[in-house]
Amino acid sequence: xxxxxxxxxxxxxPVALQERLLSWQTRLRRWLTRPAALAQTRNAIADSxxxxxxxxQSLQFAAVRDLALHAARHTRYYQDVFACLGTxxxxxxxxxxLSRVPALSKDEVISIGDGLLARDGTWLRFQGSTSGTTGRxxxxxRDQASVTFEQAFVDRQAEWAGYRPGDRRAWLRGDPIVPxxxxxxxxxxxxxxxxxxxxxxxHLSRYNGLAYLHALESFDPVLLQAYPxxxxxxxRLLEDEGRHYRGPALRGIVTSSETLGADDRRVIAERFGCxxxxxxxxxxxxxxxxxCEHGRYHVMEDYGVTEFEDNGDGTANLIGTGFGNxxxxxxxxRSDDRVVLADPDFQCGCGRSFRVVERILGRVDxxxxxxxxxxxxxxxWIFAGLFGLIEAQVVQERLDLVRIRIxxxxxxxxxxxxxxxxxxxxxxxxxxxxRIERVPAIERTRNGKFRQIVSRIHSRQDIR
Numbered sequence: 176x177x178x179x180x181x182x183x184x185x186x187x188x189p190v191a192l193q194e195r196l197l198s199w200q201t202r203l204r205r206w207l208t209r210p211a212a213l214a215q216t217r218n219a220i221a222d223s224x225x226x227x228x229x230x231x232q233s234l235q236f237a238a239v240r241d242l243a244l245h246a247a248r249h250t251r252y253y254q255d256v257f258a259c260l261g262t263x264x265x266x267x268x269x270x271x272x273l274s275r276v277p278a279l280s281k282d283e284v285i286s287i288g289d290g291l292l293a294r295d296g297t298w299l300r301f302q303g304s305t306s307g308t309t310g311r312x313x314x315x316x317r318d319q320a321s322v323t324f325e326q327a328f329v330d331r332q333a334e335w336a337g338y339r340p341g342d343r344r345a346w347l348r349g350d351p352i353v354p355x356x357x358x359x360x361x362x363x364x365x366x367x368x369x370x371x372x373x374x375x376x377x378h379l380s381r382y383n384g385l386a387y388l389h390a391l392e393s394f395d396p397v398l399l400q401a402y403p404x405x406x407x408x409x410x411r412l413l414e415d416e417g418r419h420y421r422g423p424a425l426r427g428i429v430t431s432s433e434t435l436g437a438d439d440r441r442v443i444a445e446r447f448g449c450x451x452x453x454x455x456x457x458x459x460x461x462x463x464x465x466x467c468e469h470g471r472y473h474v475m476e477d478y479g480v481t482e483f484e485d486n487g488d489g490t491a492n493l494i495g496t497g498f499g500n501x502x503x504x505x506x507x508x509r510s511d512d513r514v515v516l517a518d519p520d521f522q523c524g525c526g527r528s529f530r531v532v533e534r535i536l537g538r539v540d541x542x543x544x545x546x547x548x549x550x551x552x553x554x555x556w557i558f559a560g561l562f563g564l565i566e567a568q569v570v571q572e573r574l575d576l577v578r579i580r581i582x583x584x585x586x587x588x589x590x591x592x593x594x595x596x597x598x599x600x601x602x603x604x605x606x607x608x609x610r611i612e613r614v615p616a617i618e619r620t621r622n623g624k625f626r627q628i629v630s631r632i633h634s635r636q637d638i639r
Contacts, residue, residue, distance in 0.1 A: 185352045190364065197352065198368035208323045219614065222501070223477040224331070228528045231476040232270065238498045239480050239506075240267050244275070247503040252290040253506070278494050284459075285313050292316055296502040305457070308348055314562075315502040322500030325460060328478055330613035332465045336452040337429030338398040341426065345391055346373040347401035347409075348432070349556065353378060355601055358547070363390055371553060372396065376405045377602070380548030383489040384412040388420065397532045403430040403453070404542065408441040408550060413446040420447045427452050434535065451632055455535050461495030461508040464536060471517075473529040479531075484518055490515055490536060512536070541630035546574045546606040551614045554628060557598035563587025564595075568617045569631045577603060 178184050178196050183197055223234060243264035246253035257263065260275055267273075284291065300318045330340075338344060352364045353375035362383060363374040374387055388409060391399070399406065406428060413420060428447060431454040438453050453472070455464035463475040474481050479498050483491035490513045496506050517531035539582045543551040558567050563586040569576045579599060581587075592611055598611050 180350055180352050186351070190361070190628065191274070191436055193352070194364050194366065197364055197366040197373065201368035208326045209319060212320070212323045213327060213330075216323060217330060219478055220327055222278055224527055224529070226516070231528065234477060235480050236267075236270050239270065239273055239496055240264050242496070242498060242504055243267070243273070243503065243506060245501055246399070246506060249293040249295045250291055250504065252287050254597070270480065273496065273507065274482075275504045278429075279505060281313055281508050281511070284505070284508070288314070291503050292505065293502050297336040300502050308602065313458075315460075315626045317460070317500055321460060321502060322498040325456075328463055328465075328475060329454070329456075332429060332452065332454050333398060333400075335465065335467055335471065336429050338426070338451070343394060343397040344369070344371050344396035344398040344400065345394060346371055347355070347376055347387075347399065347405045349376060349402065351375070351377060351601075355604055361390070362387070372538065377400055377549065377551065379405060379408055379550050381412070382548050384409060385416075388413065392422045393422065395424045397424050397426050397429045399425065399447075400430060401430055402527075403433045403435040403439055404428065404550070406443055406447075410439075411444040412442045414492075419445075425449050430452055431456065434484060453535070455512070457510055457512075459495070459497070459505055459508050459510070460500045461497040461505050461510065462493055462505055463497075464514075464535060467523060467525040467527060469523055469525045470527065471523045471589070472525055472535065472569040473523065473525075474532060476529045483514065486513070503507075541626070541628045543569065543571050543577065543603065543628060544574060544632060545604055547604065549604070551603060552634055554602065557595060557602055561587070561591050561595060564592055566617050569599075569628045571632060574632065575606060576608050578612055580612050580614050582615065582617060583613060 178199075180186075180193075180197065180200070183595070185193055188196065207338050219618075223231065226234065232509060234553045243253075243257075247257045248254075250551055256276065262272075262275065264272075279287075296316075297318050298314050301313050335343075346366075350373065352373045353362050355377060357378075362378045363372055366369070366373055372390065374390065379387065426449060427450050428443060431451045440453070450468075451471060452466040455462075455472075456467065459464075459477055462481045463478040464472050464481075465475055467473055478547070480496040482494040484494055485491050490529040493512050493514060494507050494511045495510060496508070513536040514532045515534040515536065518531045519530070521531050522528075523531055543554070545551065552622075554569055559563055559610070563584045564581060566583055568580045570580060577599070579595065581592075581595075595609060596609060600607075603609070
């Protein structure tokens with residue numbers, strides 16, 4: 176039996192059993208990614224990363240036409256779209272033909288629902304959901320082939336950072352591998368099947384930060400995969416202590432899931448003594464952007480077709496068509512993320528011809544601080560799967576008081592509200608008073624942006 180680390184069984188198990196369960200999860204994931212298929216995809220993209228611009232554009236055209244044909248034949252939504260357009264993807268002659276397909280927003284995907292599911296999908300499919308930046312849940316479906324495709328690109332980014340299969344690595348992300356109620360003892364677990372030290376991002380504080388650093392230095396990983404805010408917290412702790420990280424094996428740090436600021440990148444690289452490789456992906460699996468050995472952001476042109484819609488202010492909106500998920504194909508999905516593009520004629524010293532992005536302008540939220548000294552980020556999980564929830568915002572008024580402001584549809588029930596409250600208690604701990612407030616709307620910033628976490632506490636002394 177495979178048990179998620181979010182399950183009550185895992186959370187109540189002794190440490191030895193928790194570590195065994197983590198290893199079992201790894202073995203299940205390896206089975207799901209089908210080792211032979213994963214190796215084949217890895218080999219293919221090991222070659223395609225060196226294609227010329229003309230080479231990857233030819234690859235993109237063949238892949239996107241095949242995906243569009245599949246969608247036209249097997250999904251209700253795209254059957255209707257191509258009928259209305261009066262076109263057949265088999266007649267496409269260039270990538271420009273893709274632009275005739277109307278772009279899809281998150282709200283439209285939610286509204287279309289099962290109309291985007293392929294009828295010829297395999298019996299083994301996985302449903303997930305994301306709340307994104309607003310808290311509104313969106314369902315998504317994937318199959319084994321999609322899981323394999325995604326894993327191959329994640330593995331390639333790790334290789335760019337100096338990691339090789341079997342090397343020691345550390346993990347400082349959003350998995351609740353240590354129960355929130357735990358205060359003492361090791362705040363990490365060892366996943367033997369992955370040769371990976373998994374540290375809890377939920378327990379980080381000034382009080383125990385040095386213990387995290389000692390655990391990392393003792394394990395001495397080759398690669399650290401982390402939330403930017405979590406590893407930046409440790410880097411600033413090193414800065415405050417006037418020292419540098421002392422693990423000699425560390426070759427690179429891969430950050431993802433949050434926006435990596437320039438100052439955070441600088442202090443992480445300086446204090447940990449290695450390059451920082453930032454990765455951009457999406458729950459919808461429509462686009463990916465990775466960091467090469469020269470520190471440049473490259474659009475993963477062999478992952479999908481990524482369009483950049485000029486905003487007229489030096490930024491561009493991202494519209495993506497990913498090649499990997501045929502169970503729920505999305506042609507021209509409009510994400511909430513923006514980028515600043517490099518000069519189109521710029522050639523990176525790494526030798527790859529993939530387009531270069533100067534900066535990724537994703538979400539920058541405040542941090543929730545708890546009375547026991549923890550810093551909490553990435554609260555998306557508490558909203559996932561609550562499909563009557565339209566928008567949600569977490570507002571910290573005091574160290575011991577947090578309000579969760581929600582905009583809901585009529586189907587959002589009292590049971591859903593209790594589920595949300597329970598998740599928030601698990602995440603923030605018993606010392607924080609939680610209040611849920613139903614509101615008609617949530618205000619945007621002056622430039623129209625939505626902030627999921629807002630803190631009224633802005634003392635640098637408190638932040639440290």
